Amino acid sequence: MERPSDKIIVCRCEEVTLGAVRQWIAEGYHTFDELKRILRVGMGPCQGRGCREIVLREIAAMTGKQMSDIPPGSFRPLTRPVKIGAIADDGGE
Amino acid sequence: MEWTNTADVVVIGAGIQGTAISYYLKRRGVEKVVVLDKSTVCSGATGRCGAGIRAQWGTEMNCRLGLACVEKFEGLSQELGMDIGLNQSGYLMVAYQDKEWEQLQKNVTLQNRLGIASRVVNREEANEICPGLGAPDALGFTFHARDGHADPFLTTFAYHKRGRELGVIYHTGTTVTDIKVANGKVFGVVTDKGHIDAPVVINAAGGHSQFIASMAGVQLPLFSERHEIIITEPVDAGVCPPMLMSFSGNYYIQQRPHGSIIAGCSPAGHPQDYELGTSWQFLQQMTRTMLAVLPRTRGMRIVRQWSGLYNMSPDRQAVLGEADDVTGFFVSVGFSGHGFMFGPVTGEIIADLVVGREPEINVDMLHYRRFQLGELILEPAVV
Numbered sequence: 001m002e003r004p005s006d007k008i009i010v011c012r013c014e015e016v017t018l019g020a021v022r023q024w025i026a027e028g029y030h031t032f033d034e035l036k037r038i039l040r041v042g043m044g045p046c047q048g049r050g051c052r053e054i055v056l057r058e059i060a061a062m063t064g065k066q067m068s069d070i071p072p073g074s075f076r077p078l079t080r081p082v083k084i085g086a087i088a089d090d091g092g093e
Numbered sequence: 094m095e096w097t098n099t100a101d102v103v104v105i106g107a108g109i110q111g112t113a114i115s116y117y118l119k120r121r122g123v124e125k126v127v128v129l130d131k132s133t134v135c136s137g138a139t140g141r142c143g144a145g146i147r148a149q150w151g152t153e154m155n156c157r158l159g160l161a162c163v164e165k166f167e168g169l170s171q172e173l174g175m176d177i178g179l180n181q182s183g184y185l186m187v188a189y190q191d192k193e194w195e196q197l198q199k200n201v202t203l204q205n206r207l208g209i210a211s212r213v214v215n216r217e218e219a220n221e222i223c224p225g226l227g228a229p230d231a232l233g234f235t236f237h238a239r240d241g242h243a244d245p246f247l248t249t250f251a252y253h254k255r256g257r258e259l260g261v262i263y264h265t266g267t268t269v270t271d272i273k274v275a276n277g278k279v280f281g282v283v284t285d286k287g288h289i290d291a292p293v294v295i296n297a298a299g300g301h302s303q304f305i306a307s308m309a310g311v312q313l314p315l316f317s318e319r320h321e322i323i324i325t326e327p328v329d330a331g332v333c334p335p336m337l338m339s340f341s342g343n344y345y346i347q348q349r350p351h352g353s354i355i356a357g358c359s360p361a362g363h364p365q366d367y368e369l370g371t372s373w374q375f376l377q378q379m380t381r382t383m384l385a386v387l388p389r390t391r392g393m394r395i396v397r398q399w400s401g402l403y404n405m406s407p408d409r410q411a412v413l414g415e416a417d418d419v420t421g422f423f424v425s426v427g428f429s430g431h432g433f434m435f436g437p438v439t440g441e442i443i444a445d446l447v448v449g450r451e452p453e454i455n456v457d458m459l460h461y462r463r464f465q466l467g468e469l470i471l472e473p474a475v476v
Contacts, residue, residue, distance in 0.1 A: 034133050037246035045326050081394035088380035
């Protein structure tokens with residue numbers, strides 16, 4: 001059933017809507033990392049800083065679990081995007 | 094999904110191998126197929142890979158499998174009813190050394206004989222295929238337009254989704270702790286959630302497959318290397334149209350349809366510690382390589398870095414088939430960094446072997462007994 005909030009974009013980097021997240025949670029994908037792999041949610045330049053909490057909250061709501069019981073998913077380097085030239089030119093060996 | 098203690102087939106590993114094998118088993122009418130994974134679907138090597146698909150190989154077996162894979166991927170979105178993100182814009186192979194250049198040309202001769210329309214291209218053509226190509230020290234190039242890449246996540250999830258619709262049962266977050274064998278036959282698995290009795294058990298455990306095999310008393314001469322990889326922010330299409338790959342240059346670089354550029358290389362020292370860590374050394378080596386090969390990437394930002402395991406075999410070719418001494422125990426392992434591209438074809442082959450049907454490509458020579466007999470078929474074309 002469509003809800004007005006389905007149109008809300010929860011991941012601004014990859015333009016993923018709440019409706020898309022809900023659709024895949026309903027299919028049985030109950031971890032942030034699985035939703036990330038399917039939807040690219042959290043894979044953009046902000047690395048999930050904007051969307052992770054929202055997605056975890058939605059998983060909790062739809063599965064009836066506590067949000068603290070949902071695995072937060074992996075955090076990968078880099079901490080913030082860095083230009084290729086800036087890394088390659090660094091003289092440190 | 095409710096746990097039951099019996100199955101016709103248990104598949105260990107929910108990467109591309111396990112999801113594809115289980116889907117093709119259902120298509121062949123096998124009643125109860127259960128897939129186990131200690132983590133989640135596509136959480137291991139498949140979801141961490143460079144995503145390439147190619148027919149440009151150096152051995153006859155890999156060329157045959159590679160061409161079959163290209164053909165398979167071309168129809169896969171339709172077969173599975175879900176977009177798998179296929180992008181066929183070719184592999185441009187780059188040679189820097191005399192011996193390597195000789196080998197690439199030999200490979201093209203072999204590939205052409207097997208019906209693969211690869212060709213040698215000169216510098217001018219290479220620049221047309223990849224505007225912005227640097228690599229001033231390159232000696233030569235080969236190209237095959239039907240090579241390319243697909244989305245490993247979407248491909249694996251397409252098999253997972255279709256498989257489940259056909260009745261494949263998945264238990265993720267389930268660790269296999271033992272494989273039960275008696276009188277030379279497999280009869281089930283033990284897990285941290287309980288046991289499952291089954292006359293067929295398939296090892297599709299990627300980087301951990303040698304440990305799974307030893308649970309069944311089968312010793313495979315495999316080891317797993319950590320390889321690192323980076324991805325940039327999305328940029329305009331056309332920055333790197335083909336997959337750029339070099340064996341001596343030690344790199345592969347491609348741009349996803351979505352705009353991000355993915356780049357990886359073979360690490361110095363080949364860490365075999367089963368740690369999925371990341372290093373500054375790789376980041377620096379890889380970015381320097383990118384500037385030499387594709388100078389226009391200088392101002393693009395890297396957003397993420399990660400690593401995955403190559404499950405290496407002694408001759409860098411896959412290990413497929415039923416165990417000699419353990420009836421019902423099948424392996425689909427040792428892909429040496431190329432499991433994603435081969436998965437859709439080998440998945441069907443393994444399913445055929447399990448149900449006793451003759452596969453379209455005979456893979457007897459990929460049985461692990463080749464290591465005992467010393468009949469290695471070394472693949473020269475691996476990064």
